[in-house]
Amino acid sequence: MDKDLKSYTALELRHLVEKYGRKPFLADYLFAFIHQKRVLDLNAVTPLPAAFREQLIGDGYFISSLTLAEQHHDPDGTTKLAFDVCGGGRIEAVRLSDRERQTLCLSTQVGCRMGCSFCATGRLGFERNLTAAQIVDQVYQAQQLCGPIHNVVYMGMGEPLDNLDEVMRSVELLNHERGVHIGIRRITLSTCGLPEGIRKLADFTLHPRLAVSLHSADDRTRQELMPIAKKYPLVRLVEAMKDYQLRTGRRLTIEYCLIRDVNDSDTHARSLLRLLKGLSVHVNLIEMNPFGNCPFAPSPPRRVSAFAEILTNAGIETVIRFRRGQSIKAACGQLGATRLKPH
Numbered sequence: 001m002d003k004d005l006k007s008y009t010a011l012e013l014r015h016l017v018e019k020y021g022r023k024p025f026l027a028d029y030l031f032a033f034i035h036q037k038r039v040l041d042l043n044a045v046t047p048l049p050a051a052f053r054e055q056l057i058g059d060g061y062f063i064s065s066l067t068l069a070e071q072h073h074d075p076d077g078t079t080k081l082a083f084d085v086c087g088g089g090r091i092e093a094v095r096l097s098d099r100e101r102q103t104l105c106l107s108t109q110v111g112c113r114m115g116c117s118f119c120a121t122g123r124l125g126f127e128r129n130l131t132a133a134q135i136v137d138q139v140y141q142a143q144q145l146c147g148p149i150h151n152v153v154y155m156g157m158g159e160p161l162d163n164l165d166e167v168m169r170s171v172e173l174l175n176h177e178r179g180v181h182i183g184i185r186r187i188t189l190s191t192c193g194l195p196e197g198i199r200k201l202a203d204f205t206l207h208p209r210l211a212v213s214l215h216s217a218d219d220r221t222r223q224e225l226m227p228i229a230k231k232y233p234l235v236r237l238v239e240a241m242k243d244y245q246l247r248t249g250r251r252l253t254i255e256y257c258l259i260r261d262v263n264d265s266d267t268h269a270r271s272l273l274r275l276l277k278g279l280s281v282h283v284n285l286i287e288m289n290p291f292g293n294c295p296f297a298p299s300p301p302r303r304v305s306a307f308a309e310i311l312t313n314a315g316i317e318t319v320i321r322f323r324r325g326q327s328i329k330a331a332c333g334q335l336g337a338t339r340l341k342p343h
C-alpha cells in the first residue's frame, strides 16, 4: 500500500500508529480528521503530537485529494462533477437528486476494460484503477459542492469488481461510524457480471447491495452487447448470483437497459423471467441513452411499459428508470462521452 493515509482503514491506521510506538487512540483522531473534517495537511491533525506529525510527513505519508476540473448542471437537478486524478486521467461522478434523497454515482476506474457496446466509458478503454482514497474523495467533494449524500452507487466509470480490493476498502471507509457513516444498505455495487468477482464479494464481511447488469437473457444477444459475456456465459453468472444470495441472504438488483429491436420484445421479457426463476430480485429497466455514433436506439415508451408489465404480472418488482442528466452527458452509459472523438 502507498502512503496516502486517506486509503487506510481504521484498523490499518491503528497498526501504523502502533508501529511508531504511539498510543492507539491517536489513530481515531487521524481517521476522524481525514474522513470527517477532511483535512489535507497532516499538520492540521492537531491532536497528534507535533513530533509524530513531523515523523509521518518525513516518512512520506500524506492525505490525497482529487482536483475538481469541471461541474455541469442539468435542468432536471442532476450535477456532473469531473475530477483530474493524480497520476493522470479524468473521472466523472454524478449527483442525482430525488426529493429529499441525494444519490452519488461514482467511478472506480479511469476508463473501463469491459467494452460494453452501449457505453461511452467502454469506448475509452482502460487506463488505471482508482485507489480507495480517490473513490471516497468523490463523495467528500460532492458533499462539499452539492450538499448531503444519502446513497452511493458504484455505477460510474469502470467495473467495480475489476478493482474489488480498493472498492471494498472504500466501502469500509464510507460505512465507518467515525467517517461519513453511510449505511451499508445505502451502498450499491454494480457489475457487468463477473462470476469470480461476485463469489469473492461474498467472502467480505460487509455486503453492500449488488446490482447485476444483465441486459439480455440469451447468450448471443448478451455477447453482442457485452464482450465479457463471451468469457462468462449466463449459466455461470446465474450460478454465482445464486451462490451469492445463499451466502449473504441479500436480494439482488437486475439492471436491464432496453434497446429498440435488440432486447425489448415480449419474448425477451419472458426469457428474462425464466432466467431469474429461483432468485430473489427486483428489476430496474433503464432507458437507453444514446451517445455520439452509438448504433443503438432507446425502446419506445410503449415497449418499455409492455416489458415492465410482463415482469410485474409475474410478481417481480420492476421499476422504470427514466433518463436523467442527458443534456450534460451524465446519464447511464454516457460518462466519458465528451472525450470520445466523433467518427
Ligand code: SF4
Pocket (backbone or CB within 6 Å): 112, 113, 114, 115, 116, 119, 120, 121, 122, 123, 156, 157, 158, 159, 192, 333
Ligand atoms: S457499462 Fe460499465 S462495465 Fe460496461 S463498459 Fe461501461 S463502465 Fe464498463
